[in-house]
Amino acid sequence: MGGAASFLVVGRQSSPESLVQAVGGQVIARLGERRVLAVMPVAAGFGLGAHPQIQLCGPVSIDFKRLAAVLGGQQSTGETPEGGKDGR
């Protein structure tokens, strides 16, 4: 199982960041006190799931279309000082 993949890692009592780094992974986003999104080798990710301090280490992928749609609300309403549209 070569290559790297994204994993949602949930610690049981504390942040799993140090455990992720210990297996050669890299935290790319902190989603809470005990949850991180990390990139690590696939085999290491599945192995980390068996660690007693890890509640979950599951493979995830990012649906950029959905993310863009959710964040689409942040687009401007198109109102410009001139009163025209700004091409949102």
Added chain:
Amino acid sequence: MADEMNVGQELLNVPLPSMVARLGTGMAIAQRQLDQVSVETARWLAQEKVSIVPGYTQTIAADGSVAYTQADPIELSLLQVGLMPTFYQFAEATIEVSMDIKVTTATETSVSAKAEAKVGFSVWSASISSEVSHNRRMGREVHGTSRLITRLVTVPPPPRLEPVLTVIDQRTPPAEE
């Protein structure tokens, strides 16, 4: 010829059917565990919420000053935000069996002969003794290694797992001049 037959027999003795059966069973168990992890991940992604600010407005006043107002944050699950569980599937499995068979035969034969003759007054005797020993040593070394290689590929999640996102934008479009 006999040695060649032995080598052939050794190759036939490789328990290939049971190896394939065990590999298949092992892959089925592993596949089930992979699916369980992915389903568990999906459950977490659906339950865990993050706070998202759905929108903000930048207003540039006539005098050039800029003001920002943001909408109230809303709670969305990680699944709604766009984090999807990855599902893996075994796509290929290979069994490699290599054997190193070494057969040696050594034959050793030793012959010793002894002859004695005695002659006396009207009496004579003669004796011949011989000793033949025959040793045959056979050695056989069989070394075998097997290697199992599997290939995992990602597959799309079940279609029903992905929540359908429908966007209803009720913002008033700016009036066109």
